[in-house]
Amino acid sequence: MAQPNQIYMDYSSYCPIEPRVLKEMLPYYERYFGNPSSPHSFGVQMKAGLEAAREKVASLINAEKPSEVIFTSGSTESINAALRGAAFRNKEKGNRIIASSIEHISVRNTLKYLAKNGFEVVYLPVDEYGVVSVESLKGAMNERTVLVTVMYANNEVGTVEPIKEIADIAHEKNAILHTDATAAIGKMPIDVNRDGIDMMSISSGDMYGPYGIGALYLRRGTRFEPLILGGGQEAGFRSGTENVAGAVGMGKAAEIAKAEMAQEAERLSKIRDRIIKGTKEAITYSFLNGHPTLRLPNNINMRFSFIEGESLVLSLDMEGIAASSGSACSSKTLEPSHVLLAMGIPHEEAQGSLLLSLGRWNTPQDAQKLLEVLPNIVRGLREMSPIAPPGVR
Amino acid sequence: MGMYTEKVMDHFRHPRNVGEIKDADGIGKVGNPVCGDLMWIYIKVKGDRLEDVKFKTFGCGAAIATSSMITEMAKGKTIDEALKISRQDVADALGGLPAIKMHCSNLASDGLKSAILDYMKRNGIKPPEGIKIESEHEDVCETG
Numbered sequence: 001m002a003q004p005n006q007i008y009m010d011y012s013s014y015c016p017i018e019p020r021v022l023k024e025m026l027p028y029y030e031r032y033f034g035n036p037s038s039p040h041s042f043g044v045q046m047k048a049g050l051e052a053a054r055e056k057v058a059s060l061i062n063a064e065k066p067s068e069v070i071f072t073s074g075s076t077e078s079i080n081a082a083l084r085g086a087a088f089r090n091k092e093k094g095n096r097i098i099a100s101s102i103e104h105i106s107v108r109n110t111l112k113y114l115a116k117n118g119f120e121v122v123y124l125p126v127d128e129y130g131v132v133s134v135e136s137l138k139g140a141m142n143e144r145t146v147l148v149t150v151m152y153a154n155n156e157v158g159t160v161e162p163i164k165e166i167a168d169i170a171h172e173k174n175a176i177l178h179t180d181a182t183a184a185i186g187k188m189p190i191d192v193n194r195d196g197i198d199m200m201s202i203s204s205g206d207m208y209g210p211y212g213i214g215a216l217y218l219r220r221g222t223r224f225e226p227l228i229l230g231g232g233q234e235a236g237f238r239s240g241t242e243n244v245a246g247a248v249g250m251g252k253a254a255e256i257a258k259a260e261m262a263q264e265a266e267r268l269s270k271i272r273d274r275i276i277k278g279t280k281e282a283i284t285y286s287f288l289n290g291h292p293t294l295r296l297p298n299n300i301n302m303r304f305s306f307i308e309g310e311s312l313v314l315s316l317d318m319e320g321i322a323a324s325s326g327s328a329c330s331s332k333t334l335e336p337s338h339v340l341l342a343m344g345i346p347h348e349e350a351q352g353s354l355l356l357s358l359g360r361w362n363t364p365q366d367a368q369k370l371l372e373v374l375p376n377i378v379r380g381l382r383e384m385s386p387i388a389p390p391g392v393r
Numbered sequence: 394m395g396m397y398t399e400k401v402m403d404h405f406r407h408p409r410n411v412g413e414i415k416d417a418d419g420i421g422k423v424g425n426p427v428c429g430d431l432m433w434i435y436i437k438v439k440g441d442r443l444e445d446v447k448f449k450t451f452g453c454g455a456a457i458a459t460s461s462m463i464t465e466m467a468k469g470k471t472i473d474e475a476l477k478i479s480r481q482d483v484a485d486a487l488g489g490l491p492a493i494k495m496h497c498s499n500l501a502s503d504g505l506k507s508a509i510l511d512y513m514k515r516n517g518i519k520p521p522e523g524i525k526i527e528s529e530h531e532d533v534c535e536t537g
Contacts, residue, residue, distance in 0.1 A: 308429055310453035314397075314405060336429065348426035384411050384457065386433040386449035387426055 003320075007366045010322045011298060011359030012155055012183065017249075018208035018360070024252040025210065028245035036242050037233065046244045053244075053251025057215055060254040061200065062191040065220060070237045071247050074214035075182040076106045078201035081227040081238065082178045082216055083110045086147050086199065087119055089225040090176070094144025098122045098175075100132045100161070101342040102154055107180055108338075111149075124150075129291035130159035130343050137169050145175040152190060152200075155183035156326055156339045156355060157290030158299025167196030176222060182206055186257035187265060187296050198222050204246065208360060209253030213246030268358045269297040271367050275356065276300055278371040283378050284392060289326075289340060289353060298358040301326070303340075306388035307381040308351045315377040316354075321370060326353040348387075398488035401458040408457055410447045410464035417447075419512030421504040423526070430456045434463070434504035438512055441471050448504070455490050455498035459483050463501035472509055476524055478502050 008016075028049060034042025036050050051066065058066040072078045087097060099111055101123040111121045122140045125133050132150055141148075148170040153160045167177040178199040181190055186207030192200060199222060203214035218224055218237065230239025272295075279286055285305035304312070309325025316323050326337030340350040356370070382388040397405070414435035424431040430452035437445035446467045448460040462483055467475045480499045484490045490499060503526045513520050 306451065308452050308456070310429075311405070311457055314402075314454045318406060351426065351429045384408065384449060385451040386422075386431055387451050 005320050007321045007362070007369060009300075009356040009358060009362065009366070009370070010324050012206075012355065012357035013324055015206055015208055015359060016361070017210055018253060018256060020256060021209050021249045021252045025245045025249040028248050032244075036244060037231075046242075049248050050242055050244050053247040056251035056254045056258075057202075060186075060190075060258045061202075061217060062193055063217055064193065067235060068218055068220055070216045070218055070234045071242060071250075072214045072216055072238055073212055073243075074205065075180065075201050075203035076214075077227070078203075078214050078216040079104075079106045079180055080110050082199040082201055082218075082224075083107065083114065083147065083149060085224040085227055086176045086178065086222070087114050089223045090146040091118075093174075094142075094146050095119045096122060096140075096142060096145040097147045097149070098124060098137060098140050098145060098170075099148075100124050100126060100150045102126055102130055102132075102156075102159075102339040103149065103151055104155055104180055104182065107149060107151070126159075126342050128344055129294070130154055130157045130289075130339065131291060131294065132161050132166065134162060134165050134169065137166060141169060141173045141175070143173060145170075145173050147176050147178060149178040149180070151183065152179045152181035153184035153188070153296050154290070154339060156337055157301045157343070158183075158296035159291045160184070160188070160294045160296065163195045163197065167198075171196060183296060183299075186253070186261060187298060189261065192217055192219065199224070204250035204253055207253045207257050210246050210249040213243050213250050215250065264360065265297040268362070271358055271362055271364055272297060272300050274364070274367045275370060276302070278367070279374060282371065282375040286378075289343070289345065300356040300358070301353060302356075303345070303349055303353040304378050305349060305352060306385045306392065307378060309353050311381055312352070312354050312377065315381065316370075316373070319369075319373045319377070321373070324355040324357070326350060326355060396491050397454055397458070398490075400486075400488040401454065401490065404458035404461040404487065405454045408461040410445075410461065410468070411449070412447045413449060414445060414447050417508075419508040419510075419515065421507030421509070421511060423500045423504045423507055424452070424456075426451055429453065430498050430500060432456065432460050432500050432504040434460070434501070434508045436467075436505070436508045436512060438472070441473070443467050443470055443472065443475055446505070446508075448501075453494070453498055455494040456500070458487055459490075459499050459501035460504070462486055463505050467505055472512075473521070476506060476509055476521065478505065 034046045036047040054066040054069050058069045115121045124136050170177040176198045180201050185202040198219045200217040205211035289301040313325045336350040379393045417435040418438040419436045421434040433449045435447045446464040450460040480502045
């Protein structure tokens, strides 16, 4: 955990493991071992742990059958498997794939790969809050559409998408609906039946479970081909000897999320709203990125005109606060956040974005500390900025 | 954060010579806020020496640190000496920069050169042969 003088507000970049999860996992490293496919008692013990975990993950998302949950190495693999598996398996139906323009880079790069391999990818615009245009989806759908992929909630700006409506439109043309729920899982209730989801990618790390494990929800009957071939584990959908300890950890994380999500969301959204309000009041030319209410309870994304985000993040770190930015300098590609640009925010404004993502160990005192230091940091950077109009601090 | 040297962080934490020079003899403006970096370098010239150098910068940690460093490196130097300071010199003086920052955020030497060229232009002085603004000869910022 963080040191007493440190504040971690970067849970969407990396989430620490919950001690109750680790405790559940340890016996699977220290005591139990054996291949879950083996018929002997060692294997049976492992298989039991694996299947109990699968039930817990299925329960969190209200899957009809635990067998619809396939364990993978994480969201990135789930996304690759889902998009490629559904596209290639259904290519005789057509080659159109429809996606939002604010998807995570794992989805974007997988779609680029599919575009190189004969698929036609259509990107849907979003409004100023990052909400996907349902009207433009209606216009883009045709008989040759095999797959629609829209994230459940955006990882950068926290906007929650109208997945149920999107799924209904996709299903009218018999297209498969995939959603990347990495940012949303464990933060808000997700019900694959209510929401009409056919495939969903989730990770364990983002809900205080271990990294290196995730899951793909695959509705029974969805036409799909596996990405990873081998010994036929996970009902043939994902080969490779199972990561049982990881799955057990993910299962425990799912169980805790299901039990505690509602009260945790309420607690975090209070801290979130206090930071948003306090920041707007204390700093001129500060704006909220994303939707004011259709928003993940732990997400704060603000932008400050005339300054650049990486220097903001470095300055906050000097005060012991860990955060992220959507600025070009903060990215490996040296491009500002495609999410902010898709929302119509100009390049130079997108450079000044600050992403604060809250989690289990944040307290109202953390908000207080942030609000004490942030105005001075912004003022200092604006004093140094050649584009800040005189008098703007 | 670990990506920057202690020297870079020192200049980021305590930037030297921030501000404008109201009656500057030359001003160099380089970069583009669209790319995430913009530097304005102000110089005051006395005889053939840079008596004062100040900066204003919009940009990341590396952009601010290189701006601060160039003001220290250039102050008191003759114009000829100052024109010879390269981007590599600035990076070396800071104990190195992350590879990804070597181009886009390392504009300070260009800013200084451009301020000196501005001073020469204002005073009808012919610039020496072969002076080039390094960042003008490459695409430092490719935006989608």
